[in-house]
Each structure stands twice: as C-alpha cells, then as structure tokens.
Amino acid sequence: MTILQIFAAFFRVGALTLGGGLAIISILRHELTVKRAWIGEEEFAHNLAMATSVPGAMVVNFSLLCGHRLRGARGAAAAFLGTVLPSLIAIVAVAVFLSPYFSHPAAAAFLRGAAAAVAGLLTHTAFTVCRPMVAKAPHFAAAAIAAGLALVPTVNPVFALVLVGAVMFHLSNRQKVRAGGDGGIKNGINGDANGGINNDAIAANKICEGGDVRGGADNINDEGKR
C-alpha cells in the first residue's frame, strides 16, 4: 500500500466513526485486518496492547504504531494525520456552522440509537480481540481482576494495568525458572529499558509490598530499583 492509501484508510475511518477511540479502533480492525489484511490479528492485538500501555490517547498511539508497522515513519505520519484531521475539520465545522442542529431532537434520537449500536460493536471487538489474550485460565483471571479494578471510579486504570502486568510478569518468570530456563530473570535484572513502564512498576510494587497479592512481587521490585 502507498502512503496515500494509508492516509485515506485512516482518514475515512476517523471521519465516519461515531463513538470515540475504541469505536475507531474497532472499525480500523475491520478495514485493516478483516478486509485488507494489511495487519494480522496477532499484530493488531499486539499494537493495541502497546497503544494502551503508553501515555497519550489510545487511538492516536494505535495509529502511530500501525502506520509505522506498515510504512515506517512516513506511514506513521500518514496514519496520524488521517486520525487527527477529521476531528479538526468536524469540530471547526460544528463550531462554525452546525451547532444549532445539534440541539434538534432528531439529532439526539439518532445519536442515542447510534451509541447503542456502538455498544454492540465494542462488545464484539472486545470479544474477538481479547479472547486470544485470555485463553488460559490464569490470564482470564488476571483480565477479570484488571477489569474489576479499572471499573472502580477512584482507581486509575494505569494502576490496574501496572499491577496486573507486574504480577503476571513475575509469575511467568517464576514459571520459566521452574521449567529450568534461566533467561527470564537474568535478563530481567539489568532492565531499565521501557522506562515509563518500569518506573511505574516500582510504584506499583511498593503498593504490593503493603501486603497485597500473595507477597510475590518483591523480585520485580528489586529489578526496578537497580
């Protein structure tokens, strides 16, 4: 695909999608993965996971990562502009010309129905994208805990992500050691790459020390401090 095609694909999705970032990602999945096979299912899930764990709006991150995957830095720029420009155009159009129409009852009724359809679409995306991520029972349990935490209004979703991610990281490292492989922990100790995530891991693990989660996170905590 050309740079222009990347831009056009992201622009069209951005311009046509009501319902926010996750709805855009759902439709991007339809366009890029299901219809055009530009990005495989696994790659899609991987990019979505990365986009969620990096600061910034999820859909903007996702466009940058997908665009980069498709055509390097220029692909990222094309995907980024394709995602952001529709917002700019639509908002300016609304602010200048259209605001009276938004108070019309028919518009409100349309949006209520559209929002309900978006809820169905998002459920479908969550169902298809998340199923492989939670195929094993421990992963399912971890996802349920993360979801439960993120749903508590006072809990920052970052906390859920870091806490559950750190516990899973620790558990899979321990599993590796048991299985006789030593790569996991050894390599894990010299790590300060992935700065943001690791710094957060320190914070999360401090909370773990406060007597949560099977007291198991000490190991990662040491890794974080070095």
Next chain:
Amino acid sequence: MILLLLLKSFLIIGAGALGGGYAIIPMIEHEAVAVHGWLTDTEFAELIAIAQMVPGAIGVNAAAYTGFKVAGFAGSAAAIAGFTLPSIIFCFTLIRLLAKFGSVSWVETLKKSIQPAVAGLIIAAVLTYGKTAVADVWAGILAVSTFAILFVSKEKAHPVLLILCGGIAGMLIYR
C-alpha cells in the same frame, strides 16, 4: 502566547491520558475551566456533548473544541498538537526500544504479561461505555442486534453501516 498556553495545557492532558482515556475529561475540566477559565461550566457541558457527537477520537475532539473557543482555527491546531505530542514522543521511543530490545527474552515476557491486563482495561472501557449507551430496553435490543449481525456475518457487515442503521432506528424509536 495563548497558543503556547493551549499547547502546554493539552500537552499535560495528553501525557496523562493513559489506559483508555477515562482521565481526559476531568483533566480538561481542570485545565480549561478551573485553571485558565477558557470555558464556562455550560460551555464545558457543551464540549462533552459535542466531542461525543462528532466523528473522531473524543480526546482529540475535546482539544479541538477548546482550542477553537479560545483562539479559533489556530487554537484548535495548537491544542491538538499539544494533546498528541506525548503520543508521538512515547510511541517513537517505544518503537525504538522494541527494535533494540524487542527480542530480549524479558521484554518478550513483559509484552505477553501485559496482554491480560490490557484485555481487562478494554473490557472495562466497553462496560463503562455500555452502561451509559444502553440505558433502556430498545438500546439493549439495538446493541445485541449489532453484535449478532457482526458475529453471524463473520464481520462481513460493515460496522459503519451498522452504526448508521442504529442511528436511524434511534430516530424511529426515540422521536
């Protein structure tokens, strides 16, 4: 000067928008209403409504709208630039790091380890959205039908078309 202020405010908001963006709306309220007085409370309520009604990402829409109210088109562009700059910086850093360390085994493990947590956050985001979007039986029927059509057609049905159908059904139901 006002453009730089917009850029700075939305840079802070963008950098704080992690994990699905629940944090964006209260942060915009803090920056735009409480700190700078760019929007009144009524304008802020209008912003929330319009950001969700217009196509595009809600955070980007909200940035564009606030910027436009403050300084017109240039304000919009400045707010969007500020809001998305953290994404650009963090994503390219991540891409670099993954290119360098992506095959190191603990990074592989880390990438796999966060997947269940990410799944959990996505599920939470869908539930939160669904709670407000599906407020009555009719909305429930529309949501279930949309899901069923996508599932049964194995995603041959285009989701944009389904959202449009939902909107038209909404006009008939809620008029």
